[in-house]
Amino acid sequence: MFRRLALFLMVFLAAVSIHADTKKATEKTARAEAEFRRHNVAGAEKLLRDAIKEDPNSLDAHNMLANLLASTNRNSEAAREFGRVLELDAQQNKLSEGSKRRVIDGQAVAYAESGDLQRAKAIYLAAIEKDPDYSMYNYNLACVFAELHDLDTAIPYLKKFWAHRDNLPSDVPVPDPRKDNSFRPYLDDPKFQEVVRNMVQ
Numbered sequence: 001m002f003r004r005l006a007l008f009l010m011v012f013l014a015a016v017s018i019h020a021d022t023k024k025a026t027e028k029t030a031r032a033e034a035e036f037r038r039h040n041v042a043g044a045e046k047l048l049r050d051a052i053k054e055d056p057n058s059l060d061a062h063n064m065l066a067n068l069l070a071s072t073n074r075n076s077e078a079a080r081e082f083g084r085v086l087e088l089d090a091q092q093n094k095l096s097e098g099s100k101r102r103v104i105d106g107q108a109v110a111y112a113e114s115g116d117l118q119r120a121k122a123i124y125l126a127a128i129e130k131d132p133d134y135s136m137y138n139y140n141l142a143c144v145f146a147e148l149h150d151l152d153t154a155i156p157y158l159k160k161f162w163a164h165r166d167n168l169p170s171d172v173p174v175p176d177p178r179k180d181n182s183f184r185p186y187l188d189d190p191k192f193q194e195v196v197r198n199m200v201q
Contacts, residue, residue: 025055029064036068044068059088059095063103070106075114082107098169101127105136112144120144135164139175143182151186155195162199 032047045068051061066081085103089095095103104127112120124141131137139161145154158177165174177183177196186192 022055022058025051025058025061028054029058029061032061032064036064041068041072057088057092059085059092062088063099066103066106066110070110073113075110076116079107079110079114079116079119082110101131101134101136102169105140108140108144112140112147117144117147121148133160133164133167135161135166135168136172138164139177142177143180146182146186149185151189151192155191158195 028047028051032044032051035041035047036044045065048061048065048068051058052065055061062081063085066078066085069075069078069081082103085095086100086107089100089103104123108120108123108127111117111123121141121144124137124144127134127137128141138157142154142157142161145151145157168174177192177199178187183192
């Protein structure tokens, strides 16, 4: 009897502690967002890292930290942090479809920006297998293939991006491949010119 009661109290106290840690993490994450909006990147990052110490499973804190790292060009670290967000979401199932797309895209872009084009390619290919018509995956995979000097493989993804451009997030402008550094080496290539000729918004 006493043993069971003691065990119950231990479980209860642990639950209270977890709840308190989660609340502290949520508060620090909200403060971090405010600091980031004020362009206090260092302050925001410290708050986010503190929030993660309070609650290592805080998906919001990890997600915000991943985006902060990406925005400050710490791409290798950002890619790992986006990966952690996806691991947590696999357990918690909290991300909306749009948010999950952004995390996957963020991770792949971070790998690409860090120079790991092969890993970026693998992420996009896996994402497109499950979500084949999402235009941003197709566009960015075309960019990856262009960076890998494989225009022939990039072209079908460019075409698919354009065909499904209406499903881009509302806050994302439709990209113009002719103004994208990934495609700069191909600006005079007849195959590239043919594909992008009608890509005008």
